[in-house]
Amino acid sequence: MNSNKDQILSRKDNFIGWMIINNPERRNAISFAMREQMTRVFEEFDNDPQVRVMIIRGSGGKAFISGADISEFKNIRNNFDAEKLYAKASEKMTDAMIAFKKPIIAMIEGYCVGGGVATAIGADIRVASENTKYGIPAGRLGLAYGFDNLRQLVDLVGPANAKMILFSADMFDASKALQIGLVNNVVPQDELESTVLELANKIANNAPLTVCASKETVKHILRPEVRDLKKLEELAKECFDSMDYKEGREAFMEKRKPRFIGK
Secondary structure (H helix, E strand, C coil): CEEECCCEEEEEECCEEEEEECCHHHCCCECHHHHHHHHHHHHHHHCCCCCCEEEEEECCCCEEECCECHHHHHHHCCCHHHHHHHHHHHHHHHHHHHHCCCCEEEEECCEEECHHHHHHHHCCEEEEECCCEEECCHHHHCCCCCHHHHHHHHHHHCHHHHHHHHHHCCCEEHHHHHHHCCCCEEECHHHHHHHHHHHHHHHHCCCHHHHHHHHHHHHHHHCHHHCCHHHHHHHHHHHHCCHHHHHHHHHHHHCCCCCCCCC
């Protein structure tokens, strides 16, 4: 396991890369330095062929991420000019997450607030425990979220639900999060890790080129301004010309489990 001041931990188990937000004393609030550490983990796992799926979780069992570290706001985020500098650095993490080519699963327990919601909606799949609480308290802090974060929220829950969350700044529970589509699945807390691992392993055992091509195609569908049909055609060609496609066909005909290598 690697650590960076023990606040962002990373490890690899087989084809799964773990990012662990480790600031339990502050309910895993994310500091400016932690965002930079998260960026490095995204880049490391994205370039590692041994990582096929990434899981993000918080430590301590009481929070996924409780938002940005508000104790820093007075010194590094105290007006619009300071916010622009803060946002520029924060965008590096957001950009690294958006650019991540492989599936990301958010494993959510406890509080998922503000920047925690932003991180969760940046993942491809969100699995939550029954004890989770959600909210975006920007309306009570007087700050505003940027275009990309809010577009992801609207894409996920729709404009009416997004406005209710943002305008009210209220907290809501796991059942509401599931109802509006903020999370994909809600399970008992003692089943959360096993459920996420089962899903991650299922994805990791599928053809990596196909999974990555599917993620990229969905991204292009949702982001018409970056749509590149030629790139998507090249990804499809890579899949059809791969050894994994041959292996998949043969395994299907032989009624056995395929062994994909990502090539």
